[in-house]
Amino acid sequence: MEILLGEPFRLPRLGEDVFRRLMRDVRLEYDRQKRVFRTTTQTDLYQLSTLLSEVLKEPIIYTVKCFICGSDAGCTSCEYSNICDRLLVSQNCLCKNCLNKEDAYTLYCMRVAETSL
Amino acid sequence: MYTEKFRPKNPSMMVGNEESRIGFINWLRRWRKGAKPALLIGPPGIGKTTLVYAAAESLGYVVLEFNASDTRTKERLSSSLTPSTHSLSVLGEKLLVFLDEVDGLYARQDYGGLEFIQGFIEKSNLPVVLAANLEDDEKVRKLLPKCEVFAFKRVPPRLIHLYLKSLIEREQLNITIESINKIVEHSGGDIRAALNSLQAVLASPSSEVLEVARDKRVSLRDALNTLFNSSDREEAKSALEACDADILEKIHAIYSSLVQSKVESSVLLRSLLALSAADELVSRIKRTQEWRQLRYFNAMLSHMIFDATPRGVVQFSQDAYPWSIQLRIWNDARVLRSIGRKLGSMLHTSSREALIVHLPYLAYLLSRLGKDETQRILREFTADESELRVLNKEVARFSK
Structure with missing residues (x-):
């Protein structure tokens, strides 16, 4: 299963005990109306991958999104994939397309400024 | 120093940790008297201090910075900080109190320092910002419920690349793209290390200088997760x-993580035997006072655990209580806390240690005595009926 960090994702019904652990120990965010989960900066990604891979019986792969355009940053084809531990880095990155733009840094800074308003 | 020369003046000019950065700016923007203080937690070199100064400047605050690991004692903290609880501004300037490195306070030597900070943040008339490197530090854990927490992580390599590239273009620095890539690779998500490396490479273009720039302190959680998951010995x-935790703390945390994990019993046995050998080594060093041997401790422990434990099946976990014990802790938590405080003060230890380490032994010893004798000792310890009920339950567990 692939989880895009910071973005909503769905899970099948996993039972009350697992749900409680996801909320209390893993500190995952849950939207009751939309019935979707979301990782936050407080989420323990180590525990999340251990728990979900155990109950879903499949590996959990984290990917991050591009902060400028919002698309998948493309972790699998990233030139730094061998040194980037997605469990340890913050939840946004840049996709190759945005990184190669001439004014990428300015666009990035503007996006942060817009979001904090 | 490049880290000072190119320190961003505006929070939006920094890179990485966007959500926490924006959260912190909004916290400061909406701050009102009585609001919780902010606690910024994250590894060194990712911009916590820079963010505090940049956010303060952009919102018109003047920062009063205290480094908690320099100003440690209650008296020194009190004389430095108390005046700021009474004033809202100096010469019309809005003030912000910044206590950096709160995990640098050492509980025993700096007795009273942490308690003073806990009291101070409740009384202060000014916005208070605390910063710490290690979330699993006991002192930081005590502050967590009283603060609005903003967690910071390492900066993704591509964002470090972006920042360095923009800086190099703006300052017209002469450096190759290969060198930038090497700096990013050696930075380990630490933007301060990347800037130090950049300065070092520009001064002496050799890859050897890259190694020295990185601040290598890591938390116990990160260290153990690397130990359990890395495929590289x-x-x-x-x-x-790179982890500053005490050796016994490391052994306890490895033990808790192993017991909590769901590895096969034969693997668990092998891992625990390896751990017990390390524990034995520490005991021997203590007994013989051969402290020089300690330098081999980390290498030995990591190699033994690396060989004994399959990769990727164990994760860091500090509190390995079975479900039944957790349930009892939740149900009797309030009463247990009060027992822990009393017992801790009698035994000169923390209430947590009193509950986890000492209470089971006391309960066991009491269970060996007669019923009347047990009740007499318990009534001497406390007159509170709910505490007596919980203590009797503890004793009864061993009587069965």
């Missing part, structure tokens, strides 16, 4: 060496 050893 040397990386596992380096992670353990």
Whole structure:
């Protein structure tokens, strides 16, 4: 299963005990109306991958999104994939397309400024 | 220093940790008297201090910075900080109190320092910002419920690349793209290390200088997760060496993580035997006072655990209580806390240690005595009926 960090994702019904652990120990965010989960900066990604891979019986792969355009940053084809531990880095990155733009840094800074308003 | 020369003046000019950065700016923007203080937690070199100064400047605050690991004692903290609880501004300037490195306070030597900070943040008339490197530090854990927490992580390599590239273009620095890539690779998500490396490479273009710039302190959680998951033996050893935690703390945390994990019993046995050998070594060093041997401890422990434990099946976990004990702790938590405080003050230890380490032994010893004798001792310890009920339950567990 692939989880895009910071973005909503769905899970099948996993039972009350697992749900409680996801909320209390893993500190995952849950939207009751939309019935979707979301990782936050407080989420323990180590525990999340251990728990979900155990109950879903499949590996959990984290990917991050591009902060400028919002698309998948493309972790699998990233030139730094061998040194980037997605469990340890913050939840946004840049996709190759945005990184190669001439004014990428300015666009990035503007996006942060817009979001904090 | 490049880290000072190119320190961003505006929070939006920094890179990485966007959500926490924006959260912190909004916290400061909406701050009102009585609001919780902010606690910024994250590894060194990712911009916590820079963010505090940049956010303060952009919102018109003047920062009063105290480094908690320099100003440690209650008296020194009190004389430095107390005046700021009474004033809202100086010469019309809005003030912000910044206590950096709160995990640098050492509980025993700096007795009273942490308690003073806990009291101070409740009374202060000014916005208070605390910063710490290690979330699993006991002192930081005590502050967590009283603060609005903003967690910071390492900066993704591509964002470090972006920042360095923009800086190099703006300052017209002469450096190759290969060198930038090497700096990013060696930075380990630490933007301060990347800037130090950049300065070092520009001064002396050799890849050897890259190694010295990085601040290698890691938390116990990160160190153990690397130890359990890394496929590289040397990386596992380096992670353990880079962790400042006490050796016994490391052994306890490895034990808790192993017991909590769901590995096969034969693997668990092998891992626990390896751990017990390390524990035995520490005891021997203590007994013989051969402290020089300690330098081999991290290497030995990491190699033994690396060989004994399959990769990727164990994760860091500090409190390994079975479900039944957790349930009892939740149900009797309030009463247990009060027992822990009393017992801790009698035994000169923390209430947590009193509950986890000492209470089971006391309950066992009491269970060996007669019923009347047990009740007499318990009534001498406390007159509170709910505490007596919980203590009797503890004793009864061993009587069965």
